[in-house]
Amino acid sequence: MNDRQPSIVVDGVSLAYEIPVNATSSAKEYLINLVKRRIIYEKFWALHDVDLELHRGEVLGIIGPNGAGKSTLMKVLAGVLPPTTGRVIVRGTVSPMIEVSGGMNGELTGRENIVLVGALLGRSPRLMRERVPAIAEWAGLSDFLDVPVRTYSTGMRARLGFAIATDRKPDVLLIDEVLSVGDESFRGKSLQRIRDLMDGGTTVVMVSHALAMVERLCRTVMWLDRGRVKAVGPAEEIIAAYREAV
Amino acid sequence: MVHIRGAASAPSQPVYDSAARRRPVIDEVRTLWTHRSLIRLLVVRDLTVRYKRSVLGVWWTLLNPILTASVMWVVFSKIFDRVARGESVPFIVYLLSGVLLIPTFFGQGVIAAGSSLMGSGAILSKIRVPGEVFAFTAAIAAAVNFCFGLVPLFGIMALTRTPIPWTVLALPVAIVAMLMLVTGVGMLIASAAVHFYDVIDFTRVILQLVVWMVPTFYPIEIIPDQYQIFVKLNPLYSYLQLFRGLLYRGAFPPLWNLAVVAVSSVVLLVVGVWVFSKSWRRVVVKL
Numbered sequence: 001m002n003d004r005q006p007s008i009v010v011d012g013v014s015l016a017y018e019i020p021v022n023a024t025s026s027a028k029e030y031l032i033n034l035v036k037r038r039i040i041y042e043k044f045w046a047l048h049d050v051d052l053e054l055h056r057g058e059v060l061g062i063i064g065p066n067g068a069g070k071s072t073l074m075k076v077l078a079g080v081l082p083p084t085t086g087r088v089i090v091r092g093t094v095s096p097m098i099e100v101s102g103g104m105n106g107e108l109t110g111r112e113n114i115v116l117v118g119a120l121l122g123r124s125p126r127l128m129r130e131r132v133p134a135i136a137e138w139a140g141l142s143d144f145l146d147v148p149v150r151t152y153s154t155g156m157r158a159r160l161g162f163a164i165a166t167d168r169k170p171d172v173l174l175i176d177e178v179l180s181v182g183d184e185s186f187r188g189k190s191l192q193r194i195r196d197l198m199d200g201g202t203t204v205v206m207v208s209h210a211l212a213m214v215e216r217l218c219r220t221v222m223w224l225d226r227g228r229v230k231a232v233g234p235a236e237e238i239i240a241a242y243r244e245a246v
Numbered sequence: 247m248v249h250i251r252g253a254a255s256a257p258s259q260p261v262y263d264s265a266a267r268r269r270p271v272i273d274e275v276r277t278l279w280t281h282r283s284l285i286r287l288l289v290v291r292d293l294t295v296r297y298k299r300s301v302l303g304v305w306w307t308l309l310n311p312i313l314t315a316s317v318m319w320v321v322f323s324k325i326f327d328r329v330a331r332g333e334s335v336p337f338i339v340y341l342l343s344g345v346l347l348i349p350t351f352f353g354q355g356v357i358a359a360g361s362s363l364m365g366s367g368a369i370l371s372k373i374r375v376p377g378e379v380f381a382f383t384a385a386i387a388a389a390v391n392f393c394f395g396l397v398p399l400f401g402i403m404a405l406t407r408t409p410i411p412w413t414v415l416a417l418p419v420a421i422v423a424m425l426m427l428v429t430g431v432g433m434l435i436a437s438a439a440v441h442f443y444d445v446i447d448f449t450r451v452i453l454q455l456v457v458w459m460v461p462t463f464y465p466i467e468i469i470p471d472q473y474q475i476f477v478k479l480n481p482l483y484s485y486l487q488l489f490r491g492l493l494y495r496g497a498f499p500p501l502w503n504l505a506v507v508a509v510s511s512v513v514l515l516v517v518g519v520w521v522f523s524k525s526w527r528r529v530v531v532k533l
Contacts, residue, residue: 018532028444079262079374081530088264094374102368105291107298116291119284120373122260148298171259 005091007172007203008077010052013086015072016043046072048227049086056171059204061218061235063211063242068224070207074176077205092171092203095121097162106150110141110160113149117164131167139163140186159186166193173197175206191217211239262374274519277376284375285383292358292387311350311395315342318463326464335494336406339399344462346395347489348482351424353453355388359432361446363529364439370529377526378519381436385429389421403494411496420489426511427485430518437518437525440532460486481510 019042046069054060062070075081076088078096103120104113114135118128136142139159141152149157166173175194194217198204208214214221214235221238223230231238278285297303315338323337362380363370370377396417403410438445460482461469469477477483484506487499498504 016531018528075371075530076264078372079264080371082527083264086264088262090262092259092261094262096373102372105295107295108291112291116287119287120369120375125283125287 006053006089007056007058007091008052008054008205009087009089010050010073010076011087011089013047013050013076013083013088014045015047015069015076015081016045016084017072018042019044046227047076047083050224050227050229052222052232054203054205056203057198057201058220059198059206059218061214061221062205062207062224063209063214063221063239064224064230065246067226069227070224071176072227073224074174074205074207077172078174090172093122093168094172094174095165095168095170096174097165097176104149104157104161107148109146109148110136110152111145113160114164117161118167121165123168135160135163135167138167138189155183155186162190166190166197169197169200169202171202173202173204175204175208177208211243215239268523270520270523271516274376274378274523277378278382281376281379285379285386288379288383289387289390292383293390307391307394308398311342311346312398314349315345318345322463326468335408336402339403339406339408339494340490341463342395342399342402343490343493344460344486346392346399347424347486348457348460348462350395351388351392352428352482352485353457354391355385355428356432356435356453357446357450358384358388359428360435360439360449362432363436363526364443364446367529370526377436377529378433378522381433381522381526382429385425385432388428389425392421392424399493408494409496411492411494413492413496413498416492416498417489420485420492420507423488423507423511424485426515427481430511430514430516433518433522434514437521440525440528456480456482462486481506484510 050069050073052060062073064070072081074096076083077090078094079088079090080096103117105116108116111132114132115125115128118131119125132145133142136145139156139162141156141160144152144156149160152160173194191213194204198217204217206214206217218235220232221235222232223238223242231241293307294304297306300306302309318341319338322341326337359381362384363377366377366380369375370380400410402408435445435449459477460480461477466474466477484499484503487503488507491497491499
């Protein structure tokens with residue numbers, strides 16, 4: 001792998017969500033609006049002209065108030081939201097930890113879900129079947145492997161999701177507030193796992209409201225405000241400025 | 247940013263480039279191939295989850311078409327019994343073959359593929375998985391369901407001493423053609439459903455009409471000659487003729503039926519995939 005090539009490039013990215021002007025979006029109204037040539041969607045710009053470049057092994061924290069576009073930026077990096085304008089390049093395997101438990105199916109057992117979520121993340125089912133015991137062990141769910149996931153608590157689901165996403169060392173890890181789940185001991189354990197991944201050269205982007213943790217894990221921090229980059233720089237500096245502002 | 251396509255990058259390393267140009271249809275087919283193990287898992291999930299809480303479980307897949315056909319048999323056997331003489335097969339075989347192909351494979355498949363995008367919104371907005379995977383999974387699941395349904399159908403044919411001709415060996419052709427049609431039509435509906443959800447309910451109603459306008463449980467002869475053209479204009483009629491021809495008549499249908507099947511399956515698949523590739527990402531962009 002060429003280390004000089006940045007593993008993440010965000011170049012002038014803006015993103016607009018489409019919000020229907022009328023709360024209802026029935027076919028009849030659509031046709032009426034179409035005939036009247038009225039615009040039926042309003043654009044809501046969640047990101048304005050965001051630039052970012054991260055090299056292999058760098059760890060970036062994104063902070064900002066609610067609605068600043070942090071999660072949207074994560075979705076753009078994860079490749080699920082194509083930017084409206086601008087360009088995104090992400091090199092290598094990506095583990096998005098934006099609630100991976102969303103890919104789970106409540107009717108399936110923990111064991112089946114490990115294989116399913118792994119496959120959704122692009123890992124081979126055969127590999128995932130081999131990894132089932134290790135993943136369950138780490139998540140502390142070995143005794144619950146063969147019961148449907150719908151019987152799991154939210155914390156159990158989140159633990160399982162975290163364990164699956166971090167089971168392999170990805171080239172890029174995207175963490176969106178997942179560390180706010182779980183009890184104290186699990187949080188410590190997952191923090192340690194993120195540190196291990198970071199030492200292994202994984203590029204990490206994390207979003208969190210837990211400023212102390214961002215300060216501990218990240219050297220660089222980006223402050224987003226209403227979709228714009230307000231500041232990027234050394235963690236202590238930016239976080240101090242952010243604390244002052246809010 | 248010219249250096250980005252430099253030869254230095256390892257070939258095995260995946261690169262996500264939002265500005266990468268997509269070749270319509272070709273890239274979608276490649277996507278399906280690279281995601282084949284995921285699709286297999288999702289198909290199994292589709293077929294098993296539905297019956298997870300039931301006692302009979304996956305056996306419902308076999309029972310469903312039999313029960314549907316039995317109900318119709320009770321209702322219609324007296325009225326349409328003469329079809330059996332015209333067709334030289336027991337009415338139940340005529341009925342079950344129609345029910346399996348049209349309402350089960352086509353009808354349920356189109357609805358499942360059509361609602362696949364809305365149903366997978368939670369995953370699509372979190373993990374980068376191509377939307378095609380979910381639409382195709384739904385269509386494949388319908389095809390597998392249909393193949394399961396062939397088991398009791400052959401059972402009934404054996405029980406009623408209906409001769410099974412060698413042309414059944416060509417059934418995969420009919421199944422693949424129907425799979426292409428279901429995928430294409432399902433993807434068109436899924437694309438429309440992204441814009442307004444009503445499309446799914448609307449489709450259910452239209453499907454009823456389209457499905458019952460082909461001779462699933464009645465002989466085409468009961469329709470006056472001058473109106474038969476409307477039945478024959480329905481492409482599904484040609485699929486049904488192909489299926490029944492191979493299954494028990496021991497012959498391919500007339501050439502025009504084959505032409506309708508070939509053209510409609512290819513055209514609708516290509517158009518469906520193309521329209522779908524343009525619109526599925528909007529599921530995530532829409533709030």
